[in-house]
Amino acid sequence: MNKMSNDKFLVLNIINTKSINSQRKLAEETTFSLGKINRLVVELKNEKFLAENMDLTIKGKEYCSKQRIRRAIILAAGYGMRMVPINTEEPKGLLEINGEPLIERIIKQLHSVGIKEIYIVVGFMKEHYEYLIDKFGVKLIINSHYENYKNMYSLFLTRNYLMNSYIIPCDIWFKENPFSNVGSESYYLFSKEQVINSKWEVQPRGGVKKSLKELGDRMVGLAFINKYDGEIIKGLLNKANQSPNLFHNFWEKILEQNKKFILKGKLISSDDFKEINSYEELRDLDFNSSHLQSDSIKIIENILKTDLNGISNIKVLKKGMTNRSFFFEHNDDKYIMRIPGKGTDELINRRDEFETYEAIKDLGWTENILYLNPNNGYKLSKFIKNAKNCNPNDLKQVAKCMDLLRKFHSSNIKVNHCFNLYKQINFYEDLRNGQSAYRDYKTIKKRVFKLRPFIERNVKKKVLCHIDANPDNFIFSKNHLYLIDWEYAGMQDPDIDIAMFAIYAMYDQQKIDKLIQFYYHNQCDSLTKQKIYAYIAACGLLWSNWCEYKQSLGLDFGAYSIAQYRYAKEYSKKVLNYLGE
Known part of the structure; x- marks a missing residue:
């Protein structure tokens, strides 16, 4: 009974709802040919849904009743x-x-x-x-x-x-x-x-x-x-x-x-x-829709002196760990608009970020910032054309990244805020507001904090450091190399940036040692190398807590989160063994 064809049911339902008993009127109502209507009516009569006078039988009425969409x-x-x-x-x-x-x-x-x-x-x-x-x-x-x-x-x-x-x-x-x-x-x-x-x-x-x-x-x-x-x-x-x-x-x-x-x-x-799958589809259907005027669009209109028609080819970029960003075009240029992600206000001081960008704006190898709001973190920047992220498995690219870091650290740029590593570990731990998912967390934290005096005794200088110096933030464009996204930057020991690159790339010890020698041009002493190992342990614990906080907001970073905890565990042990503790 449920397998009645759409055409047959259409005829039956029209007869039921409009009391039509003329085949010619049925043809007009359905736009079917008279021949097709005649065939369908004959079938409905043979199946006892219609009586000879074209009225619905009890069976026909029951069938129509059962076909009501609920x-x-x-x-x-x-x-x-x-x-x-x-x-x-x-x-x-x-x-x-x-x-x-x-x-x-x-x-x-x-x-x-x-x-x-x-x-x-x-x-x-x-x-x-x-x-x-x-x-x-x-x-x-x-x-x-x-x-x-x-x-x-x-x-x-x-x-x-x-x-x-x-x-x-x-x-x-x-x-x-x-x-x-x-x-x-x-x-x-x-x-x-x-x-x-x-x-x-x-x-x-x-x-x-x-x-x-x-x-x-x-x-x-x-x-x-x-x-x-x-x-x-x-x-x-x-x-x-x-x-x-x-x-x-x-x-x-x-x-x-x-x-x-x-x-x-x-x-x-x-x-x-x-x-309606995109901003542009909404704009094309209703140019006056109130939802077209989001905060980020208003910023774009004001900075680029344009209107809705001047913004095209909007595409969401890969969902970042901290922010949501989208790409768009205006005239012949391309741009990126950053919108701070879920929970970001807890993690990043936007006024410190603003100070950093003011300090580095003349370097020539950071992104071209057109707008940065120190209150809410909205950022508009020019898109770097012909760009590709550093491949951490390409040693030539990695060597160039370390040379850029070394050059940056040598510039001795200063700001009024610092990145306090151990304070940040406790801060992220408090943010996640609960017991760690790792059963031996307290033991590992104690081990990592035991490295603090060793690190602090061996800091030679403090300069502005990127802190988030991961391979994705090093951008190659033709013959130029950029370092972008300075949200976490602050005064620190430059060796911390080497450690950060290593753990973001999820390097093993052999690759970490190679990375260190790239930065130090094969002149890194044993003590400095152990200090970088200590930073790897501390930074691993930092980002492990960061991942646990983000996971409490419903975000998951897969293998990355466990890898960070493993760095904290394994490298704290290495350094303590080196120190004879």
């Missing part, structure tokens, strides 16, 4: 990385088009066809959606893993509500209401627009096959799932839960089974909807 699921948990810079202030489901939030438009369209049971899966900025409970009577489902998994996990959380339900992305805008309160055959909505990131094509009768070309029909994201297919998809989601790596995929991944798409396809014109 509910809708809206997927709104995602971070929406491509919505930078907007997503620093509002989740993308609440972006406004013509003064109306996207998700409210979807809810109103559902309500207008009588669908009131609505589940919204939220995660990123979930609190911003809370008001919808009172305003529209929706139910919120919390996805706590939105940063790690894609929306297949969100759908898994709603697996018990899939039957006779719509699945809807929160970031889509439909010109006309796409929803109905009745449905028989499941479908997935595609656009007629051909795109490179789809491998599917909708066939004339609704079947979906793999495209033989490089392009396929654009996947819109909306689907209707009937009871029959809802049970199948629920089973597939339960199976995925046994292999959680599958949750790193979008939910459409489970619609491909045995190299076939398990739902029928339905096509919509690309003019009838807009998917």
Whole structure:
């Protein structure tokens, strides 16, 4: 019964809702040919859904009643990385088009066809959606893993509500209401627009096959799932839960089974909807949207003397450990806008950073800063063209980086703030506010702090140091080498920068010794080398605590965090053995 075709059900439902019993009027209503209408009516009569006078039989009425669409699921948990810079202030489901939030438009369209049971899966900025409970009577489902998994996990959380339900992305805008309160055959909505990131094509009768070309029909994201297919998809989601790596995929991944798409396809014109995936897509749909005027965009407009039309090709950069940044173009130049990341205010003194950039602005091998706010850390800089980060496994590049560090340290630039290593370890430890995940942390901390007198006795001079001197911050561009991102910089022993480079690159002892000799031009004495080992231990404990604090905010740095703790453990032992302790 659930396998009735869409065409047949369309005819049955029109007869049921509009009391039409003329085949000619049915043809006008459906735009089907008279011959097709005649065939469908004959089949419905033979299957006892229609009586001879074209009235619905009891069986037909019961069938139509069972096909009522009961509910809708809206997927709104995602971070929406491509919505930078907007997503620093509002989740993308609440972006406004013509003064109306996207998700409210979807809810109103559902309500207008009588669908009131609505589940919204939220995660990123979930609190911003809370008001919808009172305003529209929706139910919120919390996805706590939105940063790690894609929306297949969100759908898994709603697996018990899939039957006779719509699945809807929160970031889509439909010109006309796409929803109905009745449905028989499941479908997935595609656009007629051909795109490179789809491998599917909708066939004339609704079947979906793999495209033989490089392009396929654009996947819109909306689907209707009937009871029959809802049970199948629920089973597939339960199976995925046994292999959680599958949750790193979008939910459409489970619609491909045995190299076939398990739902029928339905096509919509690309003019009838807009998917809002980026700042520029929002701008193109509603130039006056209030969300286009984020703090970072206002800064760009003011500094570059431009407006919204002058900002193009916005792309989020790799999610950094401390900040979120995005790239954009203006005229023929390229820029990077830094937006401070989660918890950054606790970690970095922006006024100290401002002082550092003022002190180094004439060096010629730092980034070109156009704007830096000492209060909130927003930074606008020119993009370094033809750039590539230092490869820590390329010894020639590493040697050049150490020469630049040595040159910088020799310049004896001074600022009024210092980087107090041991004070920072305690500071990060207090920030994480709880017991360390490492069982022997207290023992290792005691060992690292035992190195402090040895380090302080052997500091020859203090100069401005980068502190965050990791390979990614050394940028090669043609014949020029830059050192960027001076957030942590302060007065310190220059040997600390060598240690920082080593532990960021996750070097073993052989590579660390090679790095030290690069900096010292093969003239490093044993005592200095042991002092650098001591810095490696202390800096390892510093960044281990930093990682634990960041993990408490929901960020995970994988192997990096354990590697830092291992440096603290292994190198504190090496130096204490050297000192005979």
